[in-house]
Amino acid sequence: MSDVTFQPGLWYSVTAQDVSEACENYNQEFEVNPCYSNGGHVVVECGLCQAPMTLVSATLLDPQPQMP
Numbered sequence: 001m002s003d004v005t006f007q008p009g010l011w012y013s014v015t016a017q018d019v020s021e022a023c024e025n026y027n028q029e030f031e032v033n034p035c036y037s038n039g040g041h042v043v044v045e046c047g048l049c050q051a052p053m054t055l056v057s058a059t060l061l062d063p064q065p066q067m068p
């Protein structure tokens with residue numbers, strides 16, 4: 001579970017932690033920047049084990065990046 005909440009439709013810098021004990025990335029933290037919040041529900045998957053990572057923190061980007 002995560003305490004991180006998102007407003008929908010905005011860009012964030014997100015820190016996520018792998019919580020799969022079997023994974024080489026276990027307990028490692030990864031920064032995802034920029035990360036789009038979609039409808040307010042963000043899932044960051046591990047590139048190795050494909051499991052959803054626990055979101056540690058999220059910072060609203062200011063200014064918001066201009067995406068084409």
Ligand SMILES: [Zn+2]
Pocket residue numbers: 018020023024025026046047048049050051
């Ligand atoms: Zn993993």
